[in-house]
Amino acid sequence: MYRAVLVDDENYDLEGLRCLIPWNELGIEVVCSENKPLAALQYIENHEIDLLITDIKMPVISGIELSRKAIELNPELKTVFISGYQDFQYAKQALDLKAHGYILKPVDDEEIVGVLRSAVAELDNERMRKAEDSSLITSFDFIQNDVLQHLLEGSIDRETLDAFLACYPMDIVFSSAYAVLIEADDVLLRLRENPETVNAELDGLFHYIGGEIEAAGTGKWCRVNRSQIGMVYTAEPELLEQWLEKLVETVREQTSYTITVSYGAEVPDLEALSVSFSQAKTYMNGKMFIGKNRVIPPSLSKPGMNKDIKDMSVVLDVMFGAMANYRLIQICDGIDELFEVAALFEHPVKVYHFSVHIASRLEAYLGTLNENYESLLGWGIQQMDVIHHLDTVEDIKRWLRNTLFQISEILFMKKQHKNRRLMEHIEAYIQERLAENLTLRLVADHFAYSPNHLGVLFKEHTGESFNEYLVRIRMEKAILLLGQHQYKIYEVADRVGYRNIAYFSRQFREYFNITAADYRKQS
Structure with missing residues (x-):
């Protein structure tokens, strides 16, 4: 619902607006209706609103001035002016304020409803645009965080990375870089004492640290897990340890947390970052030996x-x-x-x-x-x-x-x-396509798995290989079809994926120790 304020110094006109317009149907809630423009202005100064419907000529403060002050508070406000004066100057001022509508008294209900519908449509579009923009920003931030984390962990290939950077440039340009690991101290202790608030506190802490990194222009960062941040440091190498020590000090002074920081060796390119990050994680294990709230360099004392x-x-x-x-x-x-x-x-x-x-x-x-x-x-x-x-x-x-x-x-x-659900989908896929020339590679490609991996899953789930599984369900389906005498044996073979009737007959006999023809006679 959009929030509207109605203002008219004529009580009769104000009551007519409030009662005769189908506000709920329009998706509008009248949150304030006033015959005193100053009282309306006071409300607007203390509340968020979406629509202002006001008379133009009123005592003390005009509708034009009221609108101007309201728009200063909320530039996206939609205004509709109502006037009993067919004066071009009023209309001109309304146009200057980019009013959404200018209606003459006596007010025609259909006209004002049409104007309000149009205003609501604009508000809907603006809200949708904002949501899309916010979603894009959030999605990009999420994707960038995910890619950067995979980059540090060494779990993204160059082709995928290049494709991402082509669409979403991350501005990671360097001749050398360091992987840095930043860990909040005493997280387990804090969670034990106050588990409900710690996750929110950590979000705030890492948002603060991320802001410090971005403000200093020292590199890119991502959330690795609940208590750690990973960072690609791309600024001057000689300033690395000094800057990290300053970050530790700043966090200690400006937040209720302390942090421990470790970093790996200098590397020349993106592909080598995982090596540096692995070193940083190793050095972070030194925290229990040499203490927290400090920088742990590669060379320990x-x-x-x-x-x-x-x-x-x-x-x-x-x-x-x-x-x-x-x-x-x-x-x-x-x-x-x-x-x-x-x-x-x-x-x-x-x-x-x-x-x-x-x-x-x-x-x-x-x-x-x-x-x-x-x-x-x-x-x-x-x-x-x-x-x-x-x-x-x-x-x-x-x-x-x-x-x-x-x-x-x-x-x-x-x-x-998870594997059981996958196998259920695969089994349904195979059942639907029994008549086709199915292979492990074809099924694996359809479900975006490697044939070797899918073959292992089949063995784990069914206790048999893919080929053994395929033969079994084809034979089971063949038995059902042979019991339906409207199908000839070669039609049964075709329906379960065998184009060669001789091969089907041999496979059927090996599987059931009886020929397909003899089975049909007995059924």
């Missing part, structure tokens, strides 16, 4: 730490990959390897910090799968507090193992459900 972090990063990657693919033994192996490192810690507190760090890395990994603890396990992050109530390393390992097993099983079941 403590001897041997670099190797420990890289080793731990590899183990985490393998363990999370095993979790995503339902390889439970590898999960156990990964946990054992990680806690071999924990056995070297001098104080139990460090073991707890280490365990929470693993849980934090797990949450970040789930973000890459568009999942989180809540979506998979149905519980808030506050349940991570259980780690601090476990007495021994074995207790922590057992808790982590059970958590990873549970997540792995849920991911596996989701994947199975």
